[in-house]
Amino acid sequence: MKSHSGSNRDRALHAALAIAGNQGIRALTHGRVDSTAGLPAGTTSNHFRTRTALLHATVDRLVESEQCAFSADDTPQTADDLIHALTQFICDAAGPQRNLTTARYAFFVEGFHDPHIREKLTQARHEIEVWAAQALETLGVSRPFAAAGRVLSYVDGAILHSLALDCSTHSENIAVAVRQLIGVVDDLIPHESAH
Numbered sequence: 001m002k003s004h005s006g007s008n009r010d011r012a013l014h015a016a017l018a019i020a021g022n023q024g025i026r027a028l029t030h031g032r033v034d035s036t037a038g039l040p041a042g043t044t045s046n047h048f049r050t051r052t053a054l055l056h057a058t059v060d061r062l063v064e065s066e067q068c069a070f071s072a073d074d075t076p077q078t079a080d081d082l083i084h085a086l087t088q089f090i091c092d093a094a095g096p097q098r099n100l101t102t103a104r105y106a107f108f109v110e111g112f113h114d115p116h117i118r119e120k121l122t123q124a125r126h127e128i129e130v131w132a133a134q135a136l137e138t139l140g141v142s143r144p145f146a147a148a149g150r151v152l153s154y155v156d157g158a159i160l161h162s163l164a165l166d167c168s169t170h171s172e173n174i175a176v177a178v179r180q181l182i183g184v185v186d187d188l189i190p191h192e193s194a195h
Contacts, residue, residue: 011037014037017099021101025055055114059110062104063123065100067127075134076135079139083175083179090155090158094158102163129145136151147181
């Protein structure tokens with residue numbers, strides 16, 4: 001019985017993310033989650049008594065889902081590794097993971113008025129910055145956090161550009177941009193060909 005309850009909770013959060021990404025935060029209600037998830041009426045409200053509780057649980061699940069892309073155990077060892085990881089993230093965010101990405105942007109706006117959401121997204125951003133800074137430090141970048149900020153700002157812009165204009169971001173353009181952003185110390189960065 002316990003596992004069934006957990007399964008319903010997971011189904012509800014999966015549906016909540018889909019609704020937030022496809023229809024926006026205003027569409028995120030208990031009844032719509034039940035309907036989208038194919039759950040009996042009242043199931044979602046049994047797990048999340050208020051709409052605020054539902055929003056908070058959904059943004060928590062969003063952050064958990066996105067953190068998988070930036071594992072501390074998978075730090076890039078070369079500039080090419082880093083470029084490949086960022087390129088894959090951008091392409092996934094604007095493609096197969098598009099719904100998750102649009103949900104994140106919807107929650108950014110909601111975070112203006114909700115401290116829990118703002119704190120959760122800020123914490124997640126910090127963890128991604130740490131991942132990027134560690135990768136850049138491994139590559140020999142002298143000011144890794146500053147460089148990570150530049151690179152991640154580009155990543156955000158590339159994703160938003162792809163989503164807003166409904167166009168693909170070519171991996172060659174991403175590679176050029178990332179190399180330029182860390183190019184001030186490019187002579188310190190070991191490339192695949194140097195090994």
